[in-house]
Amino acid sequence: MTKPVHILVGTMTGTAQLVADELEGFLKKRGIAVDVELMDDLRAEVFAKDGLFLICSSTFGQGDVPDNARALFNDLKEKKPQLAHVRYGVVALGDRTYSETFCRGGLQFDNLLQSLGAKRIGEALICDASSGNLAEDVALDWIGGWLEEAMPHLRSAA
Numbered sequence: 001m002t003k004p005v006h007i008l009v010g011t012m013t014g015t016a017q018l019v020a021d022e023l024e025g026f027l028k029k030r031g032i033a034v035d036v037e038l039m040d041d042l043r044a045e046v047f048a049k050d051g052l053f054l055i056c057s058s059t060f061g062q063g064d065v066p067d068n069a070r071a072l073f074n075d076l077k078e079k080k081p082q083l084a085h086v087r088y089g090v091v092a093l094g095d096r097t098y099s100e101t102f103c104r105g106g107l108q109f110d111n112l113l114q115s116l117g118a119k120r121i122g123e124a125l126i127c128d129a130s131s132g133n134l135a136e137d138v139a140l141d142w143i144g145g146w147l148e149e150a151m152p153h154l155r156s157a158a
Contacts, residue, residue, distance in 0.1 A: 002154040003051040004033035008042065010057035010069030010105060015135055016093055019127070020056045022136040023091070026143050032154065039069040044079045046072070052121070052150055053088040055109045056139075063104030076112055086118035087153045089146050093127045093135055103127070122149045 005027055007020045020036045027034045037046075039057075047053065060066045065073045092106025103126050110124055125142045127135040 002032055002151075004035060004049075005052050005054060005150075005154070006046070006049055007034060007036045007054045007056055008039050008046065008072070009036060010039045010055070010066040010072075010109070012058055012060050012066045012068075015129075016056045016058045016066070016091075019091055019093065019136045019139045020054075022140055023054065023056070023143050026140060027147070030147070032147075039066075039072045042072045043075045044072070044081050047081065047083055047086050047118075052153055053086060054091060055088060055106060055113070056091040056093075057106040057109055058093040059103055059105035063100070063108075065105045065108055069105070069109075073109065073112065076116065080116060082117055083113060084117035084119075086113065086116075087121050087150070088113060088118055089121050089150065090124035091127065091139055091142075092124055094129065121153065122146045 007023060009016050009020045011017050024034045024036050057069055058066050090106050090110045092103035094103035125139060127138050
């Protein structure tokens, strides 16, 4: 029995949602319970759930988190919960032609979670919209390695 994976989605145009849906399918085929949630109504308390987290976030404007992720991001900054129990991965979407703000939406979540004591599993996935590769394909290439690193944390203590 494994713990679930919670995929939290910050998106403006739906690309991060497409990526999350592909990752959900990959994980479910391997017998892992998964839930995908848009960040719209989420607050810091979401990290009290048992399991691992995947932050799947696009970048908006001047390197900001997407509009639907702003409330969660700000709630974490304001409440500063202790997240030492949290293990997570990051899928950051952006466009390298905006070099100064490239993938900063997802990377801001990564930095904030680490500052609150959470531990990232593996390297953050950086998806470049200008690369010519579909973000969901790049994510599917990445998730197998992430899952391998995550498995010790996914196994239930039962």
